[in-house]
Amino acid sequence: MLHLHNINSFYGEIQVLREISLHVQRGEIVAIVGANAAGKSTILKSISGTVLKVEGKIEFQGNDLTGIPAHQRTEMGLIHVPEGRRLFPTMTVQENLEMGAYAKRARLDRQKTLDQIYEMLPRLQERKKQQAGSLSGGEQQMVAIGRGLMAKPELLMLDEPTLGLAPIMVQWVFDFIRQIRDSGVTILIVEQNATKALEVADRGYVLENGQIVLEGTGQELLNNQALRKAYLGA
Amino acid sequence: MDIFLQLLISGILLGGVYVLVSIGLTLVFGVMKIVNFAHGDFLMLGMFGAFFLYQLFGLNPYLSLLIVTPALFILGLIIYKTIVGRTISRPHVVQIFSFIGLSVAFQNMALVLFSADFRSINHPVSTKVIHMGPIHISFPSFIAFIVAGIITILLFIFLYYTYTGKAIRAAAQDRFAATLMGVSIQKIYALTFGIGIGILGIAGSLMVPIYSVYPTVGEQFVLIAFVVVVLGGLGSLPGAVVGGLLIGLIETMSSYFIAPSMKQLVYFCVFILILILRPNGLFGKEGAAEEALE
Numbered sequence: 001m002l003h004l005h006n007i008n009s010f011y012g013e014i015q016v017l018r019e020i021s022l023h024v025q026r027g028e029i030v031a032i033v034g035a036n037a038a039g040k041s042t043i044l045k046s047i048s049g050t051v052l053k054v055e056g057k058i059e060f061q062g063n064d065l066t067g068i069p070a071h072q073r074t075e076m077g078l079i080h081v082p083e084g085r086r087l088f089p090t091m092t093v094q095e096n097l098e099m100g101a102y103a104k105r106a107r108l109d110r111q112k113t114l115d116q117i118y119e120m121l122p123r124l125q126e127r128k129k130q131q132a133g134s135l136s137g138g139e140q141q142m143v144a145i146g147r148g149l150m151a152k153p154e155l156l157m158l159d160e161p162t163l164g165l166a167p168i169m170v171q172w173v174f175d176f177i178r179q180i181r182d183s184g185v186t187i188l189i190v191e192q193n194a195t196k197a198l199e200v201a202d203r204g205y206v207l208e209n210g211q212i213v214l215e216g217t218g219q220e221l222l223n224n225q226a227l228r229k230a231y232l233g234a
Numbered sequence: 235m236d237i238f239l240q241l242l243i244s245g246i247l248l249g250g251v252y253v254l255v256s257i258g259l260t261l262v263f264g265v266m267k268i269v270n271f272a273h274g275d276f277l278m279l280g281m282f283g284a285f286f287l288y289q290l291f292g293l294n295p296y297l298s299l300l301i302v303t304p305a306l307f308i309l310g311l312i313i314y315k316t317i318v319g320r321t322i323s324r325p326h327v328v329q330i331f332s333f334i335g336l337s338v339a340f341q342n343m344a345l346v347l348f349s350a351d352f353r354s355i356n357h358p359v360s361t362k363v364i365h366m367g368p369i370h371i372s373f374p375s376f377i378a379f380i381v382a383g384i385i386t387i388l389l390f391i392f393l394y395y396t397y398t399g400k401a402i403r404a405a406a407q408d409r410f411a412a413t414l415m416g417v418s419i420q421k422i423y424a425l426t427f428g429i430g431i432g433i434l435g436i437a438g439s440l441m442v443p444i445y446s447v448y449p450t451v452g453e454q455f456v457l458i459a460f461v462v463v464v465l466g467g468l469g470s471l472p473g474a475v476v477g478g479l480l481i482g483l484i485e486t487m488s489s490y491f492i493a494p495s496m497k498q499l500v501y502f503c504v505f506i507l508i509l510i511l512r513p514n515g516l517f518g519k520e521g522a523a524e525e526a527l528e
Contacts, residue, residue: 048414074416086411088404098397099404103416151416 001026001186002047002078002155007056009039009046016042017210020056024155029177029187031218033194034207040190041083043207044157047188048080049073061154074103077154083163083190085144089133093124096132096143100150109152117146120179138169145176149185156180158189162196174200198222236368241486243369249482250379251444254437255455256462256474257386258430264469265406265426268318271333273459274452275340276431280306280438281447282348288355288442295357296377299439303432310431314424322423337452344449352446360443374443381440385433386475393471402426406469461505467518476516480504 002024009017016039024030032040045051047058049070058065060078068076087096097117101110118125121142127135132143141161148156158177162170174196181187191197198204198218206214206227214227221227259273270276280302287298317336321329354360362373393399405412405422413419445451462481466473481501488500508516 050410050413069418070413071416071418074414080414082411082414086408086414088407088411090407091400091403095400099400099412099415099417102397102401147415 001061002188003057003059004043004047005057005059007043007046007054007058009042009051009055010053011042011051015210016051017046020046020210020212022205022212022215024186024188026186027181027184028202029181029189029200031194031197031201031204032188032190032207033192033197033204033221036192038207039210040207041159042210044080044082044159044188044190047073047157048078050080074151075105077105077152078157079148079151079153079155080157081144081148081159081161083159085140087132087140087143087147090131092129093132093135093143094128096147097124097128097150100147101152103151106150106152110150113150113152117149121146138165138172141165141169141173145173145180149180153185155186155188158187160190160192162191162193170196194227195222237490240369241490242483243371244375245483245486246479247372247375247379247482248486249479250382251375251437251441251478252458252462252482253386253475253478254378254382254433254440256459256466256478257382257389257471258433259459260463260466260469260471260474261389261433262427262430263463264471265402266322266423268322268329269333270430271330271456272337272340273434274454274456275337275344276306276309276452277434277438277441277455278344278447278449278452279309279340280435281442281445281451282344282438283435284439284442285353285355285447288357289353294359295355295439295442296359299436302439303435306435306438307428307432310428311424313431314427318427319420319424322420341449341452348449350449352448354446355442357443372444374440378437378440378444381436382478385436386471389429389433390471398425461501465505465508465515467515469519470515470517473515473517 004020004022007017007020008015020043032043034040042051046054049065049068060076063076065073088099091099097114098110101107101113106113123139124142124146127139132140135143145158145161162173165173170193177187177189178200189197189201198221201218204216204218204221205212206221214221214224216224255277259270262268262270283302283305284295284298287293287301288295313336317332321332359374364371364373364376393403401412401417402422402425404415405417405419409419458481462477463474465480466475466477484501484504485497489497492500512518
């Protein structure tokens with residue numbers, strides 16, 4: 001469904017990603033793990049079209065994404081839930097969710113999708129009139145993922161969805177990710193919490209200094225001695 | 235007492251004009267984080283538009299706003315596409331000097347085309363006065379005030395109750411996140427800039443019966459607009475309304491009680507005082523100005 005071929009990405013003069021090749025198949029959960037500043041977020045930004053300079057070829061559902069601006073990639077069902085949630089702080093929870101369905105592919109079904117999301121996340125319905133900025137971190141993450149689902153994603157990319165959350169919320173997020181996948185959405189997740197991420201993932205990639213150093217199924221990576229030493233603290 | 239009431243009403247009506255002139259400036263800043271230094275010159279174009287529609291075709295200025303407003307909206311879109319949009323992700327000096335260049339170009343274009351003469355229309359509406367007991371109310375100022383109120387309310391409804399308006403607010407709050415929702419930032423910015431300039435078409439038409447028109451008339455108003463917008467809080471619509479009315483009142487009161495030549499001194503003193511006490515303006519968000527400078 002998604003193929004990256006030898007991607008090099010730059011912020012100005014600084015090269016952040018080197019020769020990244022990876023793929024995601026329909027129905028998978030794929031995790032990208034690695035230390036801080038390894039370039040994990042940059043991979044997602046390169047895919048969503050929000051990095052200024054990207055070399056190489058990214059294919060999504062058979063379409064070459066080169067030259068397609070970010071807002072049109074959303075239109076193709078390629079949805080990026082950014083790190084730090086990036087809600088619209090003075091808009092209400094409901095307005096935030098509604099903005100998720102801005103893309104034409106989702107706009108007509110806005111009300112229907114919204115009802116589904118309120119059914120999945122009843123806490124958001126209780127708080128729909130509250131300003132998003134006034135919610136707790138966990139609730140904000142619910143809104144961020146819900147806003148991503150409002151766009152009717154084919155591929156949902158989650159950037160550090162558990163960052164700064166309480167352990168109970170971390171578990172909830174990973175359970176919810178499984179639930180989303182079971183509803184037919186493919187998932188690409190970037191996480192510092194490598195153990196948890198690899199536990200839910202079908203496959204994973206390990207990123208180090210902008211390069212992929214290991215890949216395999218979630219279980220293989222969890223069992224890899226070198227990786228356990230370096231990242232999993234075991 | 236009558237005098238005080240008279241001054242109060244005149245001040246509020248004058249404030250209405252200032253609100254109209256300022257609201258587009260604060261909208262554009264709030265959404266796009268750019269300061270339109272050519273704002274006053276777009277107003278000048280609007281005033282000339284209404285002036286010539288009256289002079290050449292005898293069109294009532296209150297009807298000409300139906301032509302001048304869409305014309306300025308379209309001009310705003312064109313200027314956005316050709317100039318402003320290209321400066322969005324550039325350093326601030328590029329943005330500032332693009333606007334200053336635009337301002338110089340507009341003023342000199344007007345000077346060449348229309349000469350430096352002060353012009354005003356000779357429509358009976360200009361001098362019409364409504365008498366309410368001892369109070370005299372200038373008709374064109376009254377109309378300008380009413381329309382300012384209507385425009386402010388419509389703009390508020392647009393931003394808070396329509397989907398496109400919500401997209402504008404989303405883009406204002408987080409450009410990156412809005413892009414990820416599928417919002418085309420360039421389209422939203424072009425629309426916002428068009429609206430900000432279009433409102434000046436309304437303002438220009440309503441002001442032609444009250445003020446003379448000349449190529450640098452914008453300078454006189456853009457200074458006030460900046461005071462109003464900074465006083466109210468950069469990017470805040472309620473701030474522009476309160477700021478506009480406040481400056482109108484201060485100007486009218488100080489002209490009478492102190493001296494007409496001192497009115498600017500007085501409102502600048504008040505301006506400085508408020509900024510000392512509330513550096514972000516009356517309704518400003520913390521960090522709005524810093525954000526603009528990043």
